[in-house]
Amino acid sequence: MLSFYVHIPYCIKRCGYCDFNTYTPNELQDGASLEIVSNDYIDAVLLELDAAPTDQVPTIFFGGGTPSLLPAKDLGRVVAAIKARNGLTTDCEITLEANPDSVTDEKLQGYLAAGFNRISFGMQSAKPHVLAVLDRTHNPVNVKRAVDMARAAGFKSISVDLIYGTPGESLEDWRATVTEALSLDIDHISAYALIVETGTKLAAQIKRGDLSMPNDDLMADMYLLVDQMCNEAGLDWYELSNWAKPGHECVHNIAYWKSANWWGLGPGAHSHIDKKRFWNVKHPTAYKQKLFAQQSPIVDSELLTDEQLHDEAIMLAIRMRTGLALDLLSDAAQTRILQYQNSGHLNLIDKHLQLTAQGRLIADRLVQEALG
């Protein structure tokens, strides 16, 4: 089996907190439109696809950037090409990351016809003052509009991304955001703590003292609140930052967390095949140039040692509800980590360590205990 990630490196505007490998059309070519900078992008992606293995495909995830900026006929060419050369499993999950502002009924119908069955909207917050600090362009009203349109069009699985811990966001603001998200017709929530990435506008604002990050106690309260509210609404946690109704867990992300094989198509995309990792040249223009010159876009690779694979399996498994198999740990690590049962940070279920909500707050520390 082989999962595919397809990177779409375009956004209309860069959000102040985001350091993803994405570009506005103007950054790529002075004064150019999205149509101009992206017109031959899919041709390059299809050339890269020729180098991938031909195993059957259980999941495809179009991420970005903002994949929903591209028309369904463009993204559909990639889905069709993967289907023709690899074959898709009957229940293949095909996800589109979307900005609530950039979808229309007609576009959504097109994505469904192209094979997409899961959509994830970047909602982030329901509070205009939080969205303003995040430097988001979308109007909060559009999230409900987009979710309802996606459901009416026929999407079987709908998710929203949220961010907590934005400067100036109170616990009550966050409660209002989660309440609003849970009032939508959705099946899945991802909630990420805001990370201040070096080099972003947000990092500069914090450095200047214009904004300040919330303290760790508030962040912890925000995490516990979203966990509790999701549980009450029938969305169970299945990974530290992800909650879903039964049967709506993101199969693609689970493949990453289980270290399955995946191929990342597009600039800066990473791939993982057996014990090998490799990644592409970062800039979209360099990526296209390489492929149109019949060269590989891969810039570097690493072969993971058995020890690295073992440590990574521990780090990933501890993040998941299915938990970490106790017998993966050394005797000393088992003794150390089992003490956290007494403090209410984890439970031992069927010889697997499963973190409680309190345990998830200190997941990094527990990973250190498990590795040591």
Ligand SMILES: C[S@@+](CC[C@H](N)C(=O)[O-])C[C@H]1O[C@@H](n2cnc3c(N)ncnc32)[C@H](O)[C@@H]1O
């Ligand atoms: C590629 S974006 C999703 C699609 C679309 N570009 C959008 O933002 O609406 C992936 C998600 O990453 C999260 N993200 C990006 N930068 C982050 C940061 N610095 N801290 C926390 N979450 C971040 C956001 O929640 C965002 O929705």
Ligand code: SF4
């Ligand atoms: S958060 Fe999404 S819309 Fe904003 S810059 Fe990053 S990828 Fe683009």
